[in-house]
Amino acid sequence: MKAWRGDAAPPGSQHETPDAAALEELRRRGIELDPEAAGHEHPHRHSVPGEPPLIGIVGAGAVGTALGAALHRAGWPVVAVASRDEARRERFRGLVPGARGFAEAAAILDEVELIILAVPDDAVEQLAGELRLYGGQALVHTSGVLGAEVLEPARAAGTQIGAFHPLVAFADTERAIAALHGATVAVEGDDQLASLLGDMAEAIGATAVRLAPGSKAAYHAAAVLAAGGFDALLDAIAELGAAAGLDEQGSLAVYGGLIEQTLGNARALGIRAALTGPMTRGDVGTLARHLDALARLAPGVLPLYRAAAEREITLAESRGSLAPEAAKSMRSLLAMAG
Numbered sequence: 001m002k003a004w005r006g007d008a009a010p011p012g013s014q015h016e017t018p019d020a021a022a023l024e025e026l027r028r029r030g031i032e033l034d035p036e037a038a039g040h041e042h043p044h045r046h047s048v049p050g051e052p053p054l055i056g057i058v059g060a061g062a063v064g065t066a067l068g069a070a071l072h073r074a075g076w077p078v079v080a081v082a083s084r085d086e087a088r089r090e091r092f093r094g095l096v097p098g099a100r101g102f103a104e105a106a107a108i109l110d111e112v113e114l115i116i117l118a119v120p121d122d123a124v125e126q127l128a129g130e131l132r133l134y135g136g137q138a139l140v141h142t143s144g145v146l147g148a149e150v151l152e153p154a155r156a157a158g159t160q161i162g163a164f165h166p167l168v169a170f171a172d173t174e175r176a177i178a179a180l181h182g183a184t185v186a187v188e189g190d191d192q193l194a195s196l197l198g199d200m201a202e203a204i205g206a207t208a209v210r211l212a213p214g215s216k217a218a219y220h221a222a223a224v225l226a227a228g229g230f231d232a233l234l235d236a237i238a239e240l241g242a243a244a245g246l247d248e249q250g251s252l253a254v255y256g257g258l259i260e261q262t263l264g265n266a267r268a269l270g271i272r273a274a275l276t277g278p279m280t281r282g283d284v285g286t287l288a289r290h291l292d293a294l295a296r297l298a299p300g301v302l303p304l305y306r307a308a309a310e311r312e313i314t315l316a317e318s319r320g321s322l323a324p325e326a327a328k329s330m331r332s333l334l335a336m337a338g
């Protein structure tokens with residue numbers, strides 16, 4: 001379907017453009033045609049055959065801006081951005097010289113072949129409903145939780161839809177661009193589009209992966225635990241550190257080393273073998289002291305500590321290092337602390 005690899009829809013594609021003879025035969029038999037099934041053609045700009053597609057990004061937020069800059073630096077033509085906010089649009093254009101800025105997402109359809117929707121998950125479907133692709137164009141979103149099918153409303157004959165989800169925490173533009181090197185990107189789409197998205201991932205230093213059908217929400221929930229969930233854990237650690245007289249930087253310095261050590265152990269030995277602490281030893285008295293200190297000094301941390309402790313007890317039991325009696329005592333202490 002793509003202008004950059006030939007204009008025809010891939011064989012067998014659901015949205016293959018009917019050939020002229022077939023259309024004529026249908027007309028001759030007096031069969032009404034859905035006008036849209038014959039395509040939604042438009043003279044939008046095209047890249048040179050064999051070259052990467054002209055790219056437009058909708059949403060100049062954390063992901064859209066970093067991805068736009070990374071692709072531009074990798075030599076891919078990012079030629080347009082749509083953001084309703086002028087300051088964000090200008091910041092994007094500062095990082096991606098030559099990109100044209102638009103307030104409306106629909107306006108970039110005239111400029112590009114590949115449109116990347118980098119907007120909040122909840123806005124993707126609604127936005128797709130406001131766009132109508134032209135033949136030869138592809139639309140992808142960057143959501144980790146939504147499937148490509150949410151983009152169906154924008155689809156017309158000879159177009160493709162997909163997803164491009166980088167497993168990176170986009171907290172800061174330059175740090176995110178650096179983190180794209182070595183990251184994985186979950187891609188979705190027909191074979192032809194997935195292959196292009198694979199090339200795009202490679203261009204920015206990442207590796208494309210295709211997830212098992214139906215697994216995206218679980219994959220993304222794990223990512224959210226690893227990024228936001230871990231940050232929430234750091235916040236809880238810092239709150240307890242404050243009770244011990246440490247400021248945030250102090251906590252990160254003191255406990256950061258322990259975190260890195262635990263991650264290193266898990267990588268080298270496996271998650272179960274890396275578990276250390278009172279829950280592995282059945283130290284009920286230590287657990288009781290912790291729960292008492294938490295209740296007095298940092299009650300907000302208690303639910304997180306309890307949830308983690310439950311999981312640690314199960315983990316310790318599964319590796320045979322915790323006697324059933326000790327596990328039982330610890331679980332009842334935790335239940336009372338709730």
Ligand SMILES: NC(=O)c1ccc[n+]([C@@H]2O[C@H](COP(=O)([O-])OP(=O)(O)OC[C@H]3O[C@@H](n4cnc5c(N)ncnc54)[C@H](OP(=O)(O)O)[C@@H]3O)[C@@H](O)[C@H]2O)c1
Pocket residue numbers: 058059060061062063064082083084085088105117118119120121123127142143144145165166167168169170171
């Ligand atoms: N943050 C991450 O670490 C991360 C990692 C991987 C994937 N993702 C995914 O990437 C997507 C974007 O996330 P983000 O963190 O970049 O979000 P963000 O920083 O909040 O940026 C979202 C952008 O979309 C625009 N936008 C918001 N609502 C819109 C609407 N109704 N219509 C059109 N544009 C709208 C915003 O406003 P303006 O139009 O005003 O600019 C903004 O530019 C999400 O699907 C997210 O799940 C995020």
